[in-house]
Amino acid sequence: MNASLTAADARGVAGFLREVHGALLGAGFPLSLAGAPAARAAAAAAAAQLDDYILPRLDRLDAPLLAVIGGSTGAGKSTLVNALIGRPVTRTGAVRPTTRQPILLHHPAEAEWFTSQRVLPSLSRVQAGAGELAPQDAAGAAAGTLLLQGEATVPRGLAILDAPDIDSIADENRRLAGQLLAAADLWIFVTTANRYADAVPWKLLAEAARRDILLAVVLDRVPPGVEEEVREDLMTLLTAESLGHAPIFVVQESGLDEDGMLPAGSVDPIRRWLGALAADAEGRTDIARRTLAGAVRALAGRVEEVAEAAEAQQATADRLSGAAEAAYSEALAAILRSTEDGTMLRGEVLARWQDFVGTGEFMRGIETRVGWLRDRITAFFTGQPAPATTVAAAIETGLHSVIVEESAKAFEQTEQWWRSDDAGRALLAGRGAYVSDEFSAEAARQVREWQQDLLELVSTEGSDKRFAARMLSFGVNGVAVALMVVVFASTGGLSGAEIGIAGGSAVVGQKLLEAVFGEDAVRRLAKTARDNLERRCRALLDEEKDKFIVLLAPVAGQTPPEALFAYARRLAGTDLTGAPGPTAGGSR
Template identity: 60%
Template sequence: MPGSRRGDWHDEAVSPTYSGNTPGNGAAARAQDAAVALLEAVRGELASLRLPLELPAAPGARRTAAKAVGQLDDYILPRYRSLDAPLLAVVGGSTGAGKSTLVNALAGHPVTRAGAIRPTTRQPILLHHPADAAWFTSARVLPTLARVRGELDGAGTPATRAGATPDAAAMRSLVLVSDAAIPEGVALLDAPDVDSVSDDNRQLASQLLAAADLWLFVTTANRYADAVPWKLLVDAASRDILVAVVLDRVPRGAEEEVRADLRSMLTREGLAGSRLFVVPELDLDAMGMLPAAATAPIAGWLRDLAEDATVRSEIARRTLNGTVRSLSGKVAGLAEAARDQDDAGRQLADDVTAAFTDAGARIHRATSDGSLLRGEVLARWQDFVGTGDFFRALESGIGRVRDRLGAFFKGQPPPAVKVETAIETGLQAVIVAQASRAAEDADQRWRADPAGRALLGTDDLSGTTPDFPAQVAEEIRAWQGDVLDLIRAGGAAKRSQARWLSLGVNGLGVVLMVVVFSLTGGLTGAEIGIAGGTAVVGQKLLEAVFGEDAVRRLASQARRSLEKRCAGLLERQQRRFLDRIGPLHDGAADTLEGLAGELAKLGEGA
């Protein structure tokens, strides 16, 4: 490169906390290892971060997390692991600003294609000194981009040994060109347009700029105030990255005016220390090259950087620390996003839980206040006990119930199975109805919330699953089996009263079920007398067989068994909602918050 005086780069020195891992520098080596371990922990946490709920800030947070992981892989971790690697100077800027022309001028011969058709830079080209090849042929930096070894053809553009690279593959590959014209210690990377019409080009340009140790940002006299480049320059200021702005194609006579205006803008945006180079509007030669003198100050500045190891080290550390500080702010923001997700997820979960808790409470009332003894269940119970003779016998006094019940049941009782069937049918109707109501309630609550609405999508969860009635019937039969097992266990402990077991296990089981259901709280009029009478008779009968304390215990156990099975049925239905939320209370927000604090200290050199 043509020589020039050293540029006025005089920004404050970066803290030397993270120096190279040189022999005898054990403390620095340990600090470097600790920094790498912290950064790897941050990368793992960000890579596993899940923000499934469609909150207003969620899309931006997901993009931030993905870009942060990419920057850790492309730049931060590689630079911490190899602090003495050559500087990577990325040449970026707007469409048609003259990036490729500048790169060719700095190399002293045509290297990359420049032209009027946009976008021209489809495949990034990295120029490096032959002695620096090992730093870039590996996946040390930009590991997601495949390496393609390039040679300069007769036209002055890189050609791969394997031939032309298709555009799709080119966008994910990096052409490496070894060129002795590039000073050892600094590599140049020609990036796509930051405002390209191609989404892929813009994303790649952003990725490459995020992996840079310093920027050569190219703009023109009539485009330097455009919004897109300034957004990137402001990001550079937040990273404290060294930026050299190349103001290209400045009309003769307007240099000082345009320079002053651009310098004022840079100062306002926190980039007062940036170098500013002005390239006048000049005709290109037959090979599309600028006169060497036009870019000599830029070439000299880069050469001075390359020759001064101390300055290179300061630049690398300054950019690295600034990037880590910027990453700390992003991680803190992601911690807040994760906390918002947890809060929103808990609210959605609470909505579902409340709906199904209410359903459980309604089922409890219906199965404990006598409501189930209406209709078919009551009719089958009356058939079972023979209401007329049975209640006339009770009129003589409940105190002699053992003798009266014993005499009454010496005959063959009607089948208890009809009562069991009626209980199953009635109980199934109650559970299915209340679960459906809960599902409808939960569905409506979610659809009133944007995050819940997104989780539901086009699915309709406002009813129970098709197999739910069959599941309920199966659970009720299982509960009835539990009741019969309780009767068998209680009868085995009362062998002296085995004569009462002539009623049969099923008969006593039915009586226990009716006792569980008939507290009469929900009945009115004549039903109270009927249900109340059946409850009293059933309870006294069981007390005659098992004893008063045992009956209370049996009824309590039967009630708990029923409630447990009902809760399981409702839980399966509400799980359809909760599974869509994903895990809650996983501690991601607290972890990210703690990592953000550690990154802030690392970025400050603490």
């Protein structure tokens, strides 16, 4: 955007910024990664700054400037505020922290700007009576409350906010101080001659440089004779942080009167500087525009950091999900291999099939064109005649065992992989051992239903009058069992005598089906049966896999990292230096 940014453009930017706000709120970082707490805090802080400052300021550049007075514990912030107002308006004292509740001082005629939730909407408002001392003790202040006080000595066009200590021993005070400083149009940073080089303040000053915010530094309690030395050293430090333009005001060390007030005139240079800013309407708008543009640029960097953290969350979720997908895909492949390589024609299944097809009555039912097989395979078949249901039962037992075994392997592999990862281990915390009773019962049911499907399949295929007599010769159950055997027909994985036995058994089943339906139909029926079995096994395993995948659902519900990166790029390219002035919109 350029210097010709229109009111419509500003509204478009506001809509975009609200999208960013929603995206930040949608980034919760549910996985237990090292950077997750910091990322959550960064996302919350960025969303809060949009609410507290960026959107309200974009809406009204002509609103009074908000000057936030911040600094370290005991630096003299409240004493400075009292001196600027000309009377005690906020409590001072030796017990720290003194400032527990922020107080916003404004000209009485401009109360409307601050009594609404236009700025700092998360803080409730309490209006102090004229001439009262702002309550800063725990009994007189509710958490999350902004105390408003009208003072005629505050120049129009400007409000002064006394913030809690940035290094307070109270976590809530530190958080609130950061929130208030992020909502400022200008900062008045208060430090002392012996603490101006402390590390904590300089983190916030570096943030001021990133935001390009108007900054003034007050050196408080400067002993006589060291003013120039301290000022020069402080200027060197400010210049190193690209803040060399910031004015430095020195308040000499002196005693306080009985009301806790500094000597008259000790803060006159600061008062005059603030008065000059307030009196220049066009200058105030320029300051607001500049600070707003800097805040949006800084927001771009913060959103990019949030995007990087979201990307780490997504990558971890993908790894965990991929481990589950791989384990259960291999389980499905193993089950299907066991049904295709002849493995299922071992043991009890093979014995029962031998019993079934070895009966003379069954062999006599085969059409003449396949009768020549009888002499070649009868030597393999021994035992008493058995109904087809015994073969189906053996197949059910064998197939069920394979499914349960491979599912258990997949579960163990997935759990082992997840527990080797910090985030996965946290997701599995408190999760009990794998209980397979329900799965085993469901697997048995699916195998029985698959067999029932085959019965219906051959019944439907044999409903034609051309096949009816042949079907009656073998029975629907017998034909269905033969189809099951054909599905398991390949002899891969078997050896020695097993190959001959299984191979002969499969040939009998194949020829039986061909005698009833024809060669092409047999191929079609076998494929339909295999596809049905694969579908049922896949559904079973997917349900087990989803017991892991569902734990990753919170990540899937987050704002995608690619969307956050796109927002960061667009924010970095958003130029608000030409944002429209007072006609941009109505008061909020």
